[in-house]
Amino acid sequence: MASTLRATPFRCGPPPITTWGGIKTDADGRSTIPGLWAVGEAACTGLHGANRLASNSLLEAAAMGLRAAHALVDDEVIGARQIAPVSLPGDTDPEPVRRVVSSHLGLLRDEKGLRVAVTTLLPLAESDDAAAVALVAAVAAYERCESRGSHARIDHPQKDAVARRRFHTFETAFAQAREIIGPNRISRIAS
Known part of the structure; x- marks a missing residue:
């Protein structure tokens, strides 16, 4: 058994355990949509800047959850509303998205790989939530032509002098993706 383990190569790399992003909120977990609150991994608070140490997500969820609870008590309560039914895509095979994310959206990124990711994901994203x-x-990684926090671009190893927070919606990301792969495609390679 030991000789087999030594002779058989295997792929080892960092697992995709978290993402930075989510619903844009204030410091109390209040979003821009009345009645929608978010904390923890679902929220984009900016609390940790461009990077977060491993277990700090638990501390953030606890601290921000408490802040949100106190703010909710003081906030005007919005009654439940009838929500229109949403048509969700059927079961999709996660493997194509998993492959693209593992190959091109890992720790080290470059324009070529990000362009491949956008080109591959755009047609899938029309009917697959994970692909969207x-x-x-x-698209966000493609547009950020610097290395900052957990985002490392091997074609842009420098960090810009000024940190800029950016927010993307599905609508803007889909439009930008079409520009990236379109006939007059946008190039982010430094000249």
């Missing part, structure tokens, strides 16, 4: 989320991440 991955597409937003790919």
